[in-house]
Amino acid sequence: MTSRSASRAADRTATRKNGWELFPHRADTGVRGFGSDKHTAFEQAATALTAVITDPQWVMPRLAVEITCEAPDLELLLVDWLNALVYEMATRRMLFSRFAVRIENRRLRGRAWGEPVDVARHEPAAEVKGATLTALEVARRTDGLWVAQCVVDV
Amino acid sequence: MDKTNLSQVSTVEWRVEPSGAMRVPAIIYADERLIDQMDDKVFEQVTNVAKLPGIVKASYAMPDAHWGYGFPIGGVAAFDPDRGGVVSAGGVGFDISCGVRSVLTGLSRAEIEPFKRILADALFAKIPAGVGSTGRIRLGGSDMDAMLAGGARWAVEQGYGEAADLERVEEGGAMPAARPDQVSPRAKRRQRDEMGTLGSGNHYLEVQEVAEIYDTDAAAAFGLRAGEVVVSIHCGSRGLGHQIGTEFLRDMAAAAPDLGIALPDRELACAPIHSAIGERYLGAMRAGINCALANRQIIGHLTREVFAALFSKARLELLFDVSHNTCKVEEHEIDGGRRRVYIHRKGATRAFGPGHPDLPESLRPFGQPVLIGGSMGTASYVLAGTAASEARAFSSACHGAGRAMSRHRALKQWRGRQIVDQLADRGIVVKSHSSRGAAEEAPGAYKDVDAVVEASDRAGLARKVAKLSPLVCVKG
Numbered sequence: 286m287t288s289r290s291a292s293r294a295a296d297r298t299a300t301r302k303n304g305w306e307l308f309p310h311r312a313d314t315g316v317r318g319f320g321s322d323k324h325t326a327f328e329q330a331a332t333a334l335t336a337v338i339t340d341p342q343w344v345m346p347r348l349a350v351e352i353t354c355e356a357p358d359l360e361l362l363l364v365d366w367l368n369a370l371v372y373e374m375a376t377r378r379m380l381f382s383r384f385a386v387r388i389e390n391r392r393l394r395g396r397a398w399g400e401p402v403d404v405a406r407h408e409p410a411a412e413v414k415g416a417t418l419t420a421l422e423v424a425r426r427t428d429g430l431w432v433a434q435c436v437v438d439v
Numbered sequence: 440m441d442k443t444n445l446s447q448v449s450t451v452e453w454r455v456e457p458s459g460a461m462r463v464p465a466i467i468y469a470d471e472r473l474i475d476q477m478d479d480k481v482f483e484q485v486t487n488v489a490k491l492p493g494i495v496k497a498s499y500a501m502p503d504a505h506w507g508y509g510f511p512i513g514g515v516a517a518f519d520p521d522r523g524g525v526v527s528a529g530g531v532g533f534d535i536s537c538g539v540r541s542v543l544t545g546l547s548r549a550e551i552e553p554f555k556r557i558l559a560d561a562l563f564a565k566i567p568a569g570v571g572s573t574g575r576i577r578l579g580g581s582d583m584d585a586m587l588a589g590g591a592r593w594a595v596e597q598g599y600g601e602a603a604d605l606e607r608v609e610e611g612g613a614m615p616a617a618r619p620d621q622v623s624p625r626a627k628r629r630q631r632d633e634m635g636t637l638g639s640g641n642h643y644l645e646v647q648e649v650a651e652i653y654d655t656d657a658a659a660a661f662g663l664r665a666g667e668v669v670v671s672i673h674c675g676s677r678g679l680g681h682q683i684g685t686e687f688l689r690d691m692a693a694a695a696p697d698l699g700i701a702l703p704d705r706e707l708a709c710a711p712i713h714s715a716i717g718e719r720y721l722g723a724m725r726a727g728i729n730c731a732l733a734n735r736q737i738i739g740h741l742t743r744e745v746f747a748a749l750f751s752k753a754r755l756e757l758l759f760d761v762s763h764n765t766c767k768v769e770e771h772e773i774d775g776g777r778r779r780v781y782i783h784r785k786g787a788t789r790a791f792g793p794g795h796p797d798l799p800e801s802l803r804p805f806g807q808p809v810l811i812g813g814s815m816g817t818a819s820y821v822l823a824g825t826a827a828s829e830a831r832a833f834s835s836a837c838h839g840a841g842r843a844m845s846r847h848r849a850l851k852q853w854r855g856r857q858i859v860d861q862l863a864d865r866g867i868v869v870k871s872h873s874s875r876g877a878a879e880e881a882p883g884a885y886k887d888v889d890a891v892v893e894a895s896d897r898a899g900l901a902r903k904v905a906k907l908s909p910l911v912c913v914k915g
Binding site for chain 2: 307312357375378439
């Protein structure tokens, strides 16, 4: 992907109600998802995670992977969800572009659709090492929109 | 960084006196220009670390410090286990024992110049780099545990490199007290196919020319001669280290309330050294260090194979191998006595001074080689630990240029192709699987490494020995 298309993708989606963006961190990158409910915000944050690596539009949602996690609170649940995706990407050598999340009582059941990494087509910029607790927030803003975000280590 | 809360001690030292919950002062080593460019988040993080239980003397930031997670990158802090001291997964970082290995080739620049592109292609083909790449070794079960206990020693036993390499690796190539049984099955699974791979992001393998010598005696002892070629490898513990960091950062945050630790911010997640989770982390983290040492040993061996195939005269000798992201037990002079403390170095290099018993005899009179990676296209440096360094920051120095600009901003400013072409015009061959990756790692996105090294030298953290200029860069 070219640098411009990456930043355009982030700018475009950030203005919508449901969407995602990358936010700057000096050494690494922040991922932020927005949504009318927390499920959507988690799904969008996952798309932002993919955008750290490649343009999500370039990843075909051909194969599905099931993910479940559980945490003492919603913020750690976001970290667990993103880290579960990092683990699946690393061990399956896949990238994901479509996500479905259900959260009930601090338990998350999710599904991620994607395909194996194709270096020539995806031109992955960097692997994500893990989601951090920095700038970690899962909250409903005053305008009613849910935000799920944290810095990821690149 | 806003300087109003700093008091200037010297041209390269700034101090924040303890206030509020700070238990010790914070000390930042940098010249005024580096301080001006430094993120305000460094101030916040270096003072937050000063609030942690059991911290000793001061919370330090090196001249290349920038915003990390919990600890600043370029942060150094020591904790006393008998005074409630803690260990922090964020204080070590996700890429446990990420570091630099520099190898001498005995070749002159003139000898490799005509074959530079062939050499770049051969290294790029031989050493797996970038997202999704796998090594040729597949590790599992007891072999994985043997690697996690044995580090570079294990790699040499498997035929990667020479026994003589080991004295030029920190801890003699194997970190003691590693506990492979404390490394989760998921971390081991993540590493299964990743031995001998560079990774991505700011990781690289560079062929460099010794461009300038500052300390003739030390350079001679290190085997550095002007005009000769060295190879530097920057990478770490790959997926295994990342997974250990991920799991313990999260588990320490979740456990903090039960452990009675009040954290100024959740990102400072830590646990008492004398606690079950603290001890489990230390055992796993040390296994992660061994994974990084083995990984760099294997990549060093692959590099030797490439050079041997192209240059019959090449004799690749290990100069040294340093780690940047560690927590190690060391004895230091504190308040007039020797004490054993747990030193966190997050994006900082150990820099033992002359005479230190842990250094091999051949290097002991000169101090430990401190290998400073630049950014693609800028200089790298070899420094040596000084006698003064122990009192400055527990024998620690900077680790690299440090980012000056986020990946986000770098992407808006540069295109990968443009960066690769500009470097080619300067005679530097860059090999990368990703054009976007090259843009994110543009030299302009980093601080001025010359200024960082100069400040380290003037602050007495380490002294300059030689400057290295890039000829070939294989990007991770």
